[in-house]
Amino acid sequence: MALKIVKGSIDRMFDKNLQDLVRGIRNHKEDEAKYISTCIDEIKQELKQDNIAVKANAVCKLTYLQMLGYDVSWAAFNIVEVMSSSKFTYKRIGYLAASQCFHEGTDVIMLTTNQIRKDLSSPHQYDTGVALTGLSCFVTPDLARDLANDIMTLMSHTKPYIRKKAVLIMYKVFLKYPESLRPAFPRLKEKLEDPDPGTDAEPHLLCVQKLRILIEDSDQNLKYLGLLAMSKILKTHPKSVQSHKDLILQCLDDKDESIRLRALDLLYGMVSKKNLMEIVKKLMLHVDKAEGTTYRDELLTKIIDICSQSNYQYITNFEWYISILVELTRLEGTRHGHLIASQMLDVAIRVKAIRGFAVAQMATLLDNAHLLTGNTQRNGICEVLYAAAWICGEFSEHLEDPMQTLEAMLRPKVATLPGHIQAVYVQNAAKLFATVLRKHEGETDSQAAQETSQLLIDRLPLFVQSANLEVQERASCILQLVKYIQKLQQKNVEVAEEVTALFAGELNPVAPKAQKKVPIPEGLDLDAWINEPPSESESEDEKPKAVFTKEEHKHSRSRHTEVDEKELARRREVRKQEQANNPFYIKASPSSQKVYDAPGVEHIPVVQIDLSVPLKVPGMPTSDQYLKLEEERQQKEKAERKKKEKKKKREKRGKERKADSGPESEEDIRPAHQVDIVTEEMPENALPSDDDDKDPNDPHKALDIDLDKPLADSEKLPVRTHRPEVLKSPAEDRVNESIPQETKKRSGKEKKEKKKGKEKDRKRSKEEKKKKKHKEVEEELLESQPEEAIQSEETKEATAPPTSAEIKPTVCWFPVQKSSKHKKKKQKKEKEEKEKKKKKRHHHHHHHSDAGGEDSVQNGTVEEEEPLPPMSNYSLLAENSYIKMVYDIQGNHQDESKVVVSVIFENKSDSFLKSMEFNVLDSLNSKLQRPEGAGPHDSLTVPFQLPPGVSNEARFVFSVQSIVMPQKLKGTLTFIVKSDESSTHEKLDFKLHFTCTSYLITTPCYSDAYAKLLESGDLKGSSLRLEGINMPFHHLLARICFHHHFSVVERIDSCASMYSRSIQGHHVCLLVKTSDQTVSIDAKCDEPSLLGNVLDEIKQTFSKC
């Protein structure tokens, strides 16, 4: 043995060590690669030797080569060998090499588990330390799972050196094996309070003023950090940072790119409706003088980012924005032409009112295309021509001189553009052609129309010869079409109508996630085969056959197509029907006609802008005019405000001014154009999902774990035991079994509740939450009644769930069959449910009372106030000895002209009720939505049957036009009563009462926005007095919230402001005060008759109490 060691160390003397290797490489600068490859051969020889010293030396050299970029993973096993050495010196070399080149894909890593465990529990602290350091670099989920317990033990090691490392590495373990977080957390928490801290916390709470000093400092690092801190403060206190706009704009001139980029980043968060134009103007100046395309491109993307952020939130004038985009096209050599193009398209499509202006601008661009394409073909800016051509073609009805644009689009120079742009040119030339024809035929100018056709016939052949297939194909199609049209024109046939029909119909924008948000209807399996795939053997058999029986085959195929065509036509018809009836299908339905009466917009006056200065001269910056206009407007407003304020001051001298009537308020600026989005671009019934925002690649996602939940047995970390567990006696076993099960159960429940709590926090006052809750309740019910959980018809319903679905204490949602077998169980369940519902109600109350997002209620006394009595919005519709109907009406968020009537049918008889048909006599104002193809008087089949004693809910959608008046609709329910002996046909008449309240939707409103709204002077007032109300004030508020769909904006003692909005966007504001059993409600709304009716309804609600 001793001899071997001596021999080994002698061997080593002849081997190269790391220093020799480095020296050798430095001496072989000419043939470094060759030299290294001989060294690697040597290393391979050394690794074959038994001597661990030689092996370690070889591994050390490999670590160096790895730094130079050589893959050394082939030596992974040798590295493990060196790691396993009992000597610290070699172990350290091994672990270093492993930490440099091991990763999750290294297969020998699983061999290391035991070695690492041994090292972790080594009596020498440095063995343990080296193992921890190495492990922190190459820990895998398997290693984390197997070693988590060992590392946790080390958190209580006697040496602080080890404790510190163990605590740090736990973070890595959690990332790889999140299940270990909960069991380890208590000890980790304890350790983080270790008196021997690892990191120092630095307090950097500097106020913005101090930051200004930093930014003005000559030290570049301080400047950078100042800007960085600013961006952090910006998130919480945007106003205070905005006042330093000058300083930040100044930083755009800094020589240091890091600082310029930081400043740009800050500007993105600093813009408001007020300063957007100004900031963008400054940025445009920088674009002009920026040297280096990288920075200029960065500026360009930032300008577009800033303007388009949150759905063009800060743009008040889209004409200005289009002008900016047009100006940006003058940038030479930018890579971002496509970005500008997509913005042009987006704005032109979605801001309908801007189309006229946009088309004019795009026509100018097309006319001056030579300025853009200028020198090089790979110039990225020519992408904007793609957008310009498309916009001019698609919205050609807005063109002043379509003929001129058409001519511009067919110039020979166009053929030098990239293929995909040419293709769009050709296609849109055809659209323009249609427009021109129509114009001329309107004027009965057959000569001009024929000249237009001739123009196309002359110019298109150039594109027919294009090397690009797409261009070629489109051009030749259109050329033939035009030739045909010319023939017809020569016979004096009017063709414009038919040519226009080729491009009829509007293209509606669809939100990017629209498809994803459509819930998959029940029973639809997207993975299922539509037609069973032919088995492989079959197709193999058939192939050779087909070769020999070609004739026959052809014959049969042609017959097939005949049948197919008829069949296809029939199927197409059926599909059309289906699509029309399918609410998930996006149709060119009335929604696309809706233009400007989006909620809350109609009272906003459209800013008139002088259009007499259109962009005509290319090269002249034109967006400035808008800036000037905006400045003038602001100044005028300021002057007016001053006047007003003076007046006000005079009037209420000594009185405090309202805090948020400050001159810098955002809401003062109204957008001239509205962006159409969400309502139109989302399909009806789209599910709001918040998981869109979550990054699926976030490594910390797995650590989103509830740490307060008690540990379940299954969660304990795996601990290695050397002996198999001693068998327990069966009795003991039973006792032990029952305990963990119980704890598990409890923890499960707590988990649910925690979850609910969390959700509540996150999404307070959001309607979406309600839906979720609704679902949750459903799930819970389903869970607790597995034997009765008959398929719920409700989920099949296509309409949106009612908004306040979580509180329906009086109704059962699922068919509940009375069966003696389950009675006992059921009673218990019911009790549980009641309790749950109680909780729910309580939640609900909180939810509503602080829906405004204000703290005043939360911080108030609500917690101590007595719980609310049960409430329900369902009122009786009709009742006879067989059936009882209760109903509730809810507005639909997504559609301003629809309400959903939820009707619960309860079978009171001992017979089976079936074939229920629901019908309503439509009025001019309100109509029951019937499936397409149904007549206006047809009844709707209720999609379920009712066994004795069972109730179920169905929903019906009504379209309404005016919502300012309540309405009553007469209707009838017919049904068949089927008992063992006989069946009879019965009917029940009812009156559906559409109250004005049912058109209101609970909408949260922040107090400052609320104050603005009241100040605007657009609302008309009315008031109501209620006498003899002896209920606690919070009950009163909760009732108004619940029954009339209001939310509390702010509550101070016995006075509260409330808000709600109608489905058509009317604002309804209430100020509720109470003193001595008298409640006075001052109300304001932009629609007085709606308000009057709502107040009457509120009065009625309280007269019933």
Next chain:
Amino acid sequence: MIKAILIFNNHGKPRLIRFYQYFAEDMQQQIIRETFHLVSKRDDNVCNFLEGGSLIGGSDYKLIYRHYATLYFVFCVDSSESELGILDLIQVFVETLDKCFENVCELDLIFHMDKVHYILQEVVMGGMVLETNMNEIVAQVELQNRMEKSEVNQVI
């Protein structure tokens, strides 16, 4: 978290690389080249922070670096790290090297890459800051060196 620590000279030759996230060797070399390209074109009188490396990280990451004579010390970190903290850490690391190698120069790093790694291991572990006190770092490094020496003596 620190994602990578790179030390290279004025010509971009790597002297120590330490990735805390796995990248294949050729990718590592590309990252070194890109980082060198980004850092070396900056004047010495601009700030020590740099955003916009494309290969490593993305928008959440930034490079914090210091330039000492012939060597660049570059730390690639995510947004959870404090810029000043890392800048300070680089200083601590370099001072520790200076103490351990007695007037450290590029050649020390060239010939003793392993030793530099062992020192770094006492400062940063798995991408997390382990120790910022130079005396403590030096003490631990020396204790381990002593242990190594005693083992060598045993063999001989």
